[in-house]
Amino acid sequence: MPVATKDVLRLATVGSVDDGKSTLIGRLLVDTRLVADDHLDAVAAASERRGVGDLDLSFVTDGLRAEREQGITIDVAYRYATTPTRKLVIADCPGHVQYTRNMATGSSTADLALVAVDVAAGLKEQTRRHLVIAALLGVRALIVAVNKMDTVEWSRAAYERVVDDVGALARVLGATSVVAVPVSALHGDNVVERSTRAPWYAGPTVLEALEASDAGAWERSCGSRLPIQWVLRQGGGGRSYAGLVSGEALRVGDAVTLLPAGIETSIRAIRYGGRALDEAAVGLAADVELDHETDAGRGDLIATSPLPRVTRELEATVCWFGDDPLDLRGRRLRLKHTSRTTPVRVRALEGRIDVGSLEVTDADALATNEIGLVRLATAEPLVVDDYREDRVTGSFVLVDEATHATVAAGMVGRPPFVTVRR
Amino acid sequence: MTALAPPSTTPGLDHLDALESHALFILREVVAECERPVLLFSGGKDSAVLLHLAAKAFAPQGLPFPVLHVDTGHNFPEVLAFRDRAAARVGARLIVARVQDSIDRGRVPDPGDLASRNRLQSVTLLDAIAEHGVDAAFGGARRDEDKARAKERVLSFRDEFGQWDPRRQRPELWRLYQGRVNPGEHVRAFPLSDWTELDVWQYVAREGVDLPSIYFAHERPVVARDGMWLAVGEFVRPRDGERVEERTVRFRTVGDATGTGAVLSNAHTIEEVVAEVAAATVSERGATRGDDRFSETSMEDRKREGYF
Ligand SMILES: Nc1nc2c(ncn2[C@@H]2O[C@H](COP(=O)(O)OP(=O)(O)OP(=O)(O)O)[C@@H](O)[C@H]2O)c(=O)[nH]1
Numbered sequence: 001m002p003v004a005t006k007d008v009l010r011l012a013t014v015g016s017v018d019d020g021k022s023t024l025i026g027r028l029l030v031d032t033r034l035v036a037d038d039h040l041d042a043v044a045a046a047s048e049r050r051g052v053g054d055l056d057l058s059f060v061t062d063g064l065r066a067e068r069e070q071g072i073t074i075d076v077a078y079r080y081a082t083t084p085t086r087k088l089v090i091a092d093c094p095g096h097v098q099y100t101r102n103m104a105t106g107s108s109t110a111d112l113a114l115v116a117v118d119v120a121a122g123l124k125e126q127t128r129r130h131l132v133i134a135a136l137l138g139v140r141a142l143i144v145a146v147n148k149m150d151t152v153e154w155s156r157a158a159y160e161r162v163v164d165d166v167g168a169l170a171r172v173l174g175a176t177s178v179v180a181v182p183v184s185a186l187h188g189d190n191v192v193e194r195s196t197r198a199p200w201y202a203g204p205t206v207l208e209a210l211e212a213s214d215a216g217a218w219e220r221s222c223g224s225r226l227p228i229q230w231v232l233r234q235g236g237g238g239r240s241y242a243g244l245v246s247g248e249a250l251r252v253g254d255a256v257t258l259l260p261a262g263i264e265t266s267i268r269a270i271r272y273g274g275r276a277l278d279e280a281a282v283g284l285a286a287d288v289e290l291d292h293e294t295d296a297g298r299g300d301l302i303a304t305s306p307l308p309r310v311t312r313e314l315e316a317t318v319c320w321f322g323d324d325p326l327d328l329r330g331r332r333l334r335l336k337h338t339s340r341t342t343p344v345r346v347r348a349l350e351g352r353i354d355v356g357s358l359e360v361t362d363a364d365a366l367a368t369n370e371i372g373l374v375r376l377a378t379a380e381p382l383v384v385d386d387y388r389e390d391r392v393t394g395s396f397v398l399v400d401e402a403t404h405a406t407v408a409a410g411m412v413g414r415p416p417f418v419t420v421r422r
Numbered sequence: 423m424t425a426l427a428p429p430s431t432t433p434g435l436d437h438l439d440a441l442e443s444h445a446l447f448i449l450r451e452v453v454a455e456c457e458r459p460v461l462l463f464s465g466g467k468d469s470a471v472l473l474h475l476a477a478k479a480f481a482p483q484g485l486p487f488p489v490l491h492v493d494t495g496h497n498f499p500e501v502l503a504f505r506d507r508a509a510a511r512v513g514a515r516l517i518v519a520r521v522q523d524s525i526d527r528g529r530v531p532d533p534g535d536l537a538s539r540n541r542l543q544s545v546t547l548l549d550a551i552a553e554h555g556v557d558a559a560f561g562g563a564r565r566d567e568d569k570a571r572a573k574e575r576v577l578s579f580r581d582e583f584g585q586w587d588p589r590r591q592r593p594e595l596w597r598l599y600q601g602r603v604n605p606g607e608h609v610r611a612f613p614l615s616d617w618t619e620l621d622v623w624q625y626v627a628r629e630g631v632d633l634p635s636i637y638f639a640h641e642r643p644v645v646a647r648d649g650m651w652l653a654v655g656e657f658v659r660p661r662d663g664e665r666v667e668e669r670t671v672r673f674r675t676v677g678d679a680t681g682t683g684a685v686l687s688n689a690h691t692i693e694e695v696v697a698e699v700a701a702a703t704v705s706e707r708g709a710t711r712g713d714d715r716f717s718e719t720s721m722e723d724r725k726r727e728g729y730f
């Protein structure tokens with residue numbers, strides 16, 4: 001059975017409303033012939049019915065009725081594409097500030113941000129907000145599609161202005177790779193097909209840049225982490241602990257600590273789908289047996305050193321999505337971190353991040369879609385790493401106790417790129 | 423820093439392992455967080471894969487939830503036989519909710535014997551969810567199937583009327599799936615969200631997942647209607663001017679027998695199906711689902727009403 005194994009790149013589109021993210025993805029998929037014939041026919045028919053030309057490429061991903069009526073993306077669309085060299089998981093995110101929570105949803109699992117910037121409009125506040133959120137979420141590889149080059153007669157100076165502005169911000173935000181491409185998503189220049197309109201540009205097309213990106217290869221500095229999801233009872237009275245391995249691979253014989261209890265033991269056996277393994281790779285939903293019989297359960301965490309810390313107090317960065325502001329007297333909240341959920345209180349609101357200046361300024365409350373620094377106190381101890389060390393043990397969400405709605409994305413620690421002004 | 427979901431860039435974990443692990447993770451997470459899950463089982467390939475994954479997620483114990491089949495009454499006999507066999511193999515408790523009962527009780531109008539009952543299923547499904555106090559229903563839907571599904575969360579919230587509101591989906595960050603709801607509300611959980619049709623078939627091949635025979639090429643009397651090949655049988659009769667032909671076909675999806683088309687195919691083995699799917703230029707619903715052709719947003723509209 002030839003099952004070609006291709007490495008996967010997860011990307012999210014980011015950038016301000018109308019800068020051309022959906023058109024760019026539509027163009028990418030259409031020009032690589034990765035849209036099914038019937039889907040393309042349906043896009044053409046919908047374009048005609050709505051009087052937006054022969055083929056509105058944004059309709060490839062803007063699939064909801066309201067999106068097509070308003071010509072705007074409301075929620076993330078996921079598309080799966082296989083190029084000759086790799087698999088792409090594409091999250092086409094909305095640009096409108098009102099739907100920032102959906103952009104964060106799409107970016108939280110991305111390895112790379114495909115940034116669309118309208119060359120005529122330049123770097124807008126909303127683009128900055130998206131770049132800051134992507135950076136907070138740990139997305140450090142950027143491909144910048146400087147779009148709508150057709151509207152500035154392919155002006156090299158206009159292109160370079162955007163590249164300089166985005167590049168400067170990306171450097172401050174700690175991006176590890178930034179590739180800029182002058183494109184016209186509408187006309188298909190430099191997306192899949194190389195354009196003849198910019199003889200001064202010798203770099204890759206958007207597709208080439210995606211195929212060449214090594215964004216999937218994250219450096220890892222922490223140990224292995226297995227947050228216990230579920231206890232499986234094995235024949236003969238044994239128990240094994242199921243969870244998804246993060247950080248580093250886990251091996252039979254590894255010395256581990258069960259947290260928050262702090263019990264030291266080692267890995268006796270690893271299984272996957274009933275099969276015994278010597279090693280569980282990162283991302284495997286394995287189950288493990290420990291040498292020490294303990295009463296470990298859901299919410300506990302098995303770790304190798306360097307160990308995460310156990311705490312009831314968190315310094316964290318949050319993106320607030322609730323309809324009502326976040327303040328110290330607000331609604332009752334719950335925090336979900338790995339497989340543990342606990343009541344939580346906001347101890348202190350240390351400030352709001354201004355996405356323009358990257359300064360933290362005093363704030364009594366965070367409005368919808370604002371980003372701030374908080375101190376939280378949880379009812380139960382959590383086992384955490386800084387988000388920068390481990391995306392799994394460093395992330396949490398806040399949940400409204402009454403409605404069960406998810407109202408914030410949280411990251412343990414503070415972003416290095418903000419300065420606190422008092 | 424650790425790469426996230428599905429981290430198939432990790433050496434040692436191939437694409438199918440990553441998809442499978444993510445699905446096992448979702449299954450376990452929902453079972454841990456919700457009180458009364460069920461697994462929606464249509465007898466199609468996606469639900470067969472889902473059931474296979476569910477059995478894996480909780481082995482060596484049995485399934486910690488029952489399996490619910492919404493029976494339109496318009497079934498392919500091979501699929502009903504498969505349903506019973508598949509549920510028995512994993513020792514699942516099978517609940518059957520019948521659209522016919524909804525019709526008999528006056529919950530939905532009787533569209534007539536030969537009309538599609540696809541849309542009516544939503545009422546039967548929501549009634550069953552209410553009757554059994556279900557707060558989480560696993561489904562085999564994939565985002566590559568349809569443009570509305572492409573927008574849906576892995577855990578998708580349904581209000582007390584069973585409705586999906588695509589404008590007000592809960593944020594879903596990282597893999598922190600959050601399934602709690604108030605009484606009367608529920609979530610749909612889609613462990614196969616990130617799988618494509620080709621992934622499903624490659625996985626079926628790798629794991630030897632049992633499927634109904636109609637997924638493989640066979641001879642069958644069909645009529646051409648609405649640009650599809652419909653299987654002539656109890657629920658599809660030739661209309662005036664339609665010619666019944668004997669063709670070698672297979673099904674790419676399994677739904678209400680009145681509205682599910684077959685495709686001409688010589689793919690008799692799993693390997694041949696994988697090759698056929700890899701080369702397909704028409705989507706599976708485009709090739710086989712009559713009811714998705716009538717309006718631009720038919721799937722979105724059905725989903726808003728509580729459809730799978
Ligand atoms: N002239 C020109 N217009 C473009 C180009 N790319 C996109 N547009 C137009 O810009 C408008 C917005 O495009 P979209 O792709 O919907 O923008 P978006 O970034 O996805 O918008 P949101 O998702 O709502 O944030 C549409 O009218 C497009 O046709 C381009 O390269 N040149």
Ligand SMILES: [Mg+2]
Nearest residue numbers: 021022072073
């Ligand atoms: Mg868009």
